[in-house]
Amino acid sequence: MAEGSPEKETGKMASPDAPQAGFLQGVPAQFRASKDWILKRRESVRPWSEFLNSKAGRPKSTGAAITRLRTNITRFQSNYLFVCLGLAVYCVISSPLILIAIAITVAAHYYIGVRLAANPIRILGKDFTTQDHAMLTAVIALPLLFLSSAGSASLWVVGASVVLVTVHAIAMPAEDEGSAPFDLDMEPV
Numbered sequence: 001m002a003e004g005s006p007e008k009e010t011g012k013m014a015s016p017d018a019p020q021a022g023f024l025q026g027v028p029a030q031f032r033a034s035k036d037w038i039l040k041r042r043e044s045v046r047p048w049s050e051f052l053n054s055k056a057g058r059p060k061s062t063g064a065a066i067t068r069l070r071t072n073i074t075r076f077q078s079n080y081l082f083v084c085l086g087l088a089v090y091c092v093i094s095s096p097l098i099l100i101a102i103a104i105t106v107a108a109h110y111y112i113g114v115r116l117a118a119n120p121i122r123i124l125g126k127d128f129t130t131q132d133h134a135m136l137t138a139v140i141a142l143p144l145l146f147l148s149s150a151g152s153a154s155l156w157v158v159g160a161s162v163v164l165v166t167v168h169a170i171a172m173p174a175e176d177e178g179s180a181p182f183d184l185d186m187e188p189v
Contacts, residue, residue: 045078056171065170072169080168084161091157097148105141112136 059065073080092098112133115121121128145151 041078041081045082046076048079051076051079053172055173056168057173059170068172068174069166069169071174072172073165075175076169076172080161080165083164084157087160087164088157091153095148095153098145098150098153101141101144101148101150104144105137108140109133109137 059068092102116128116130116133
C-alpha cells in the first residue's frame with residue numbers, strides 16, 4: 001500500500017461508492033444539482049431525426065394548433081432547450097464585444113476569488129468578504145456588458161427562441177395526430 005493511502009490510514013479498503021478526490025469534491029451542492037439536471041435533460045432528448053421530421057404541416061384549426069403546441073412543447077422540451085442554448089452560443093460567438101466582456105468578467109471573478117482565498121484583502125481596515133467580491137465583480141461586469149450590447153443580444157436570443165419553438169411546435173404533428181399517411185378530408189356524397 002502507498003504511503004498516505006486511505007487503506008493504510010483506516011485499515012479498510014476504500015468503498016467504490018465513496019467520493020473520490022477529484023474536481024467535484026469541492027464543487028458546491030447547487031452546481032452538482034445543476035449538472036444532474038443537465039444530464040437528465042440530455043437523456044430525455046428525443047432523436048434529432050424525429051425532431052427534424054419533414055412531415056410538418058399546417059394544423060386544420062386553431063384548436064388543433066393549440067393542441068400541437070402543448071403536446072410538442074412537452075414532447076420536445078429538451079430539444080428546444082438545446083436549440084435555445086445553440087442560439088445563445090451563436091449570439092455570443094458572433095459578437096466579439098460580448099465575448100470579450102464575458103472573458104474579462106470571468107477573469108476578474110477568478111482573480112478576485114483566488115486573491116481572496118490566498119489572503120483576505122483589507123481595505124481601510126475592513127475585511128473583503130465574499131459578498132464584497134460579488135459586488136466588485138458586478139461593478140466590473142455591468143458596464144462592460146452594457147457597452148457590448150448584451151441586453152439587446154439576450155432579447156434577440158429570447159425572441160428568436162420563442163419564434164422558432166412556437167413555429168416548430170405548431171407545424172409538427174402530434175404523436176396521436178395524423179396516423180394516416182395522407183390526411184384527406186372526405187365529404188359524404
